[in-house]
Amino acid sequence: xxxxxxxxxxxxxxxxxxxxxxxxxxxxxxxxxxxxxxxxxxxxxxxxxxxxxxxxxxxxxxxxxxxxxxxxxxxxxxxxxxxxxxxxxxxxxxxxxxxxxxxxxxxxxxxxxxxxxxxxxxxxxxxxxxxxxxxxxxxxxxxxxxxxxxxxxxxxxxxxxxxxxxxxxxxxxxxxxxxxxxxxxxxxxxxxxxxxxxxxxxxxxxxxxxxxxxxxxxxxxxxxxxxxxxxxxxxxxxxxxxxxxxxxxxxxxxxxxxxxxxxxxxxxxxxxxxxxxxxxxxxxxxxxxxxxxxxxxxxxxxxxxxxxxxxxxxxxxxxxxxxxxxxxxxxxxxxxxxxxxxxxxxxxxxxxxxxxxxxx
Amino acid sequence: xxxxxxxxxxxxxxxxxxxxxxxxxxxxxxxxxxxxxxxxxxxxxxxxxxxxxxxxxxxxxxxxxxxxxxxxxxxxxxxxxxxxxxxxxxxxxxxxxxxxxxxxxxxxxxxxxxxxxxxxxxxxxxxxxxxxxxxxxxxxxxxxxxxxxxxxxxxxxxxxxxxxxxxxxxxxxxxxxxxxxxxxxxxxxxxxxxxxxxxxxxxxxxxxxxxxxxxxxxxxxxxxxxxxxxxxxxxxxxxxxxxxxxxxxxxxxxxxx
Numbered sequence: 001x002x003x004x005x006x007x008x009x010x011x012x013x014x015x016x017x018x019x020x021x022x023x024x025x026x027x028x029x030x031x032x033x034x035x036x037x038x039x040x041x042x043x044x045x046x047x048x049x050x051x052x053x054x055x056x057x058x059x060x061x062x063x064x065x066x067x068x069x070x071x072x073x074x075x076x077x078x079x080x081x082x083x084x085x086x087x088x089x090x091x092x093x094x095x096x097x098x099x100x101x102x103x104x105x106x107x108x109x110x111x112x113x114x115x116x117x118x119x120x121x122x123x124x125x126x127x128x129x130x131x132x133x134x135x136x137x138x139x140x141x142x143x144x145x146x147x148x149x150x151x152x153x154x155x156x157x158x159x160x161x162x163x164x165x166x167x168x169x170x171x172x173x174x175x176x177x178x179x180x181x182x183x184x185x186x187x188x189x190x191x192x193x194x195x196x197x198x199x200x201x202x203x204x205x206x207x208x209x210x211x212x213x214x215x216x217x218x219x220x221x222x223x224x225x226x227x228x229x230x231x232x233x234x235x236x237x238x239x240x241x242x243x244x245x246x247x248x249x250x251x252x253x254x255x256x257x258x259x260x261x262x263x264x265x266x267x268x269x270x271x272x273x274x275x276x277x278x279x280x281x282x283x284x285x286x287x288x289x290x291x292x293x294x295x296x297x298x299x300x301x302x303x304x305x306x307x308x309x310x311x312x313x314x315x316x317x318x319x320x321x322x323x324x325x326x327x328x329x330x331x332x333x334x335x336x337x338x339x340x341x342x343x344x345x346x347x348x349x350x351x352x353x354x355x356x357x358x359x360x
Numbered sequence: 361x362x363x364x365x366x367x368x369x370x371x372x373x374x375x376x377x378x379x380x381x382x383x384x385x386x387x388x389x390x391x392x393x394x395x396x397x398x399x400x401x402x403x404x405x406x407x408x409x410x411x412x413x414x415x416x417x418x419x420x421x422x423x424x425x426x427x428x429x430x431x432x433x434x435x436x437x438x439x440x441x442x443x444x445x446x447x448x449x450x451x452x453x454x455x456x457x458x459x460x461x462x463x464x465x466x467x468x469x470x471x472x473x474x475x476x477x478x479x480x481x482x483x484x485x486x487x488x489x490x491x492x493x494x495x496x497x498x499x500x501x502x503x504x505x506x507x508x509x510x511x512x513x514x515x516x517x518x519x520x521x522x523x524x525x526x527x528x529x530x531x532x533x534x535x536x537x538x539x540x541x542x543x544x545x546x547x548x549x550x551x552x553x554x555x556x557x558x559x560x561x562x563x564x565x566x567x568x569x570x571x572x573x574x575x576x577x578x579x580x581x582x583x584x585x586x587x588x589x590x591x592x593x594x595x596x597x598x599x600x601x602x603x604x605x606x607x608x609x610x611x612x613x614x615x616x617x
Contacts, residue, residue, distance in 0.1 A: 069520040076521040096522035
């Protein structure tokens with residue numbers, strides 16, 4: 001178990017404000033946040049490169065806060081990979097074993113297994129300069145794991161890899177983490193990468209963790225407006241609670257249109273007259289077939305298509321509801337063609353109340 | 361396009377200027393005189409004293425410049441801007457002024473104590489070394505700092521997370537990566553030391569067969585209106601300069617990708 005307790009750092013213009021994290025043994029935790037949120041700085045404080053103002057780093061019950069980076073047994077793969085350019089790949093891999101003066105014999109089967117798993121046996125005698133981004137990345141991961149660290153930290157691990165190879169690299173890391181029970185902390189601004197790799201996710205914004213929890217929880221229920229925006233929620237609205245029912249509330253959007261949401265989804269208690277922010281993911285809004293009747297459906301609205309953006313087989317449709325409220329809808333190519341969507345077309349949309357959540 | 365042509369013309373005119381200066385030397389020196397000077401004991405003494413003092417000074421300068429450059433590149437410490445400023449001294453102050461500064465120091469109480477009890481510097485060979493050191497150590501530090509600045513500190517961070525201490529990460533990562541630049545800096549420092557005149561003549565004097573380095577030999581021969589002799593020593597310094605430049609370029613080109 002790795003515990004980061006109330007970690008504070010003051011760099012003058014930038015601060016880390018009481019960061020708390022817990023990473024279970026063998027788990028992968030991702031820290032996500034926009035550029036400039038302090039992700040790399042947080043990693044550097046955990047590694048021990050930056051001097052902290054207060055707080056503790058505890059690994060396996062041992063407080064390592066006062067220890068130098070060389071004694072913490074935390075390995076680090078930086079964003080720019082940083083294989084030592086004057087050493088062959090094999091010397092890079094064995095660097096930690098050599099400087100720690102560890103007997104390499106007991107570690108050899110493990111290192112050989114890693115080399116085999118990450119398929120770098122052909123490049124062991126080569127210098128980093130001639131390697132591809134993916135090969136460098138895999139070599140750096142083996143180097144980081146060779147001396148069996150308690151925690152492996154990866155900073156934007158796939159940013160230096162071509163997008164075509166990135167998915168393979170992610171899968172390989174996920175399989176490696178699972179098969180070898182590697183405790184890892186990953187920093188990324190790519191939310192899809194975090195959802196794919198991590199068991200738990202923390203959202204870091206302006207030096208503070210605004211939300212931390214299980215991957216699905218973070219995905220489904222971002223708590224904070226900034227976190228929701230960063231996590232790709234593009235439909236966020238100011239609203240006023242009109243009526244409170246047993247399992248739902250009725251809230252009026254700014255324009256006066258009302259939508260229903262369920263309390264179970266909102267995870268909070270509300271009172272009539274309360275100001276709230278409600279949000280819905282663009283993939284959770286449905287476009288109804290032409291001719292569908294509204295009678296037995298709630299949260300159904302007339303809309304007109306204003307813009308369409310296409311990315312491969314996915315389309316983002318931006319619609320205007322009555323009252324000028326904009327809503328973004330992600331829809332797959334097949335459905336898009338079936339519904340014959342086009343600019344300025346009048347459509348009907350529906351939002352499942354369970355898919356609406358509250359943000360602070 | 362026209363500007364590019366003008367720029368090339370400017371570069372070429374500089375080359376022509378130096379080439380004419382160099383060619384003029386060969387019109388002065390007669391082969392017989394050249395041969396006589398090259399075989400003279402005084403010529404070899406000048407070469408020997410120049411090389412020995414420059415070698416010792418370069419070793420001292422690099423030994424201090426490497427850790428100093430590392431500290432200036434990687435650490436924030438009190439009075440760092442002041443230290444940084446003082447390293448510029450040899451670049452902005454005339455070598456004669458630096459030599460005079462040393463001469464004045466060795467006339468103070470502390471300086472006289474050193475002179476009388478530890479080592480004589482004024483008009484002595486160690487004076488050549490300290491004069492060369494004062495004018496070259498800052499430059500060596502500047503050159504090596506520029507090389508270390510180019511190496512991302514993350515290499516050391518990674519080395520430290522892999523178990524290396526501060527010195528080990530410097531010794532096994534930064535130093536090998538900066539090796540070629542440090543060698544190039546050492547070669548340039550050596551050349552600067554060999555060519556140093558102002559501070560040396562002020563502190564160590566211009567004594568034949570004692571403190572007669574190559575530049576001082578040129579000065580002494582010009583003082584005695586021995587133009588051909590001066591030209592031979594100038595040619596020697598130029599040959600050394602070209603050799604050093606070629607070696608430096610070779611080391612700066614050889615980099616681990």
